[in-house]
Amino acid sequence: MGQDLKGLVVAVALVDEAGRVLAARRVSPPALAGLWEFPGGKVEPGEDELTALRRECREELAVEIEVGRLFGEIALPAPGWRMRLWLGRVLQGTPVATAHDALRWLGAQELDDVPWLPADGPLVDALRGELTGASAQAVGNQAGPV
Numbered sequence: 001m002g003q004d005l006k007g008l009v010v011a012v013a014l015v016d017e018a019g020r021v022l023a024a025r026r027v028s029p030p031a032l033a034g035l036w037e038f039p040g041g042k043v044e045p046g047e048d049e050l051t052a053l054r055r056e057c058r059e060e061l062a063v064e065i066e067v068g069r070l071f072g073e074i075a076l077p078a079p080g081w082r083m084r085l086w087l088g089r090v091l092q093g094t095p096v097a098t099a100h101d102a103l104r105w106l107g108a109q110e111l112d113d114v115p116w117l118p119a120d121g122p123l124v125d126a127l128r129g130e131l132t133g134a135s136a137q138a139v140g141n142q143a144g145p146v
């Protein structure tokens, strides 16, 4: 399993009660600074994917999350790297940016208001449909506990 997770980034589309998704603005590296992403990061060697996701949310946002279903997977620009995006919601705490310089809750009509990391384009497009009529409760219901 360790081999399978090599080159894996996990991220989460956190959806709130109003059907908005949390976006975070990167500060580094310089080429990515100012661009927006889904909270997450690299799965560490030997680490379970969802453990990594919960860890990243604690580190980057200071929140505990509930993970819902897998939403999609994309190839990243770095050869051999891919990113898996999960749906989720905040279980405990209010997100604060500890590793980013801004956070925004974006509704379906606001997703284009920020410049996303280029690789995220297809996921953002797919989320537009998901968010229409979506709620944090719906996300949780689809998922069941993970």
Ligand SMILES: Nc1nc2c([nH]c(=O)n2[C@H]2C[C@H](O)[C@@H](COP(=O)(O)OP(=O)(O)OP(=O)(O)O)O2)c(=O)[nH]1
Pocket: 009, 010, 011, 036, 037, 038, 039, 040, 041, 042, 043, 076, 077, 083, 117, 118, 119, 120
């Ligand atoms: N978290 C996240 N990373 C993304 C997204 N889209 C995208 O292309 N990436 C890329 C940017 C980075 O090259 C890579 C994630 O690496 P990272 O630097 O955030 O990982 P990390 O938090 O574990 O940081 P580090 O330990 O490597 O410093 O994935 C996204 O929506 N969310």
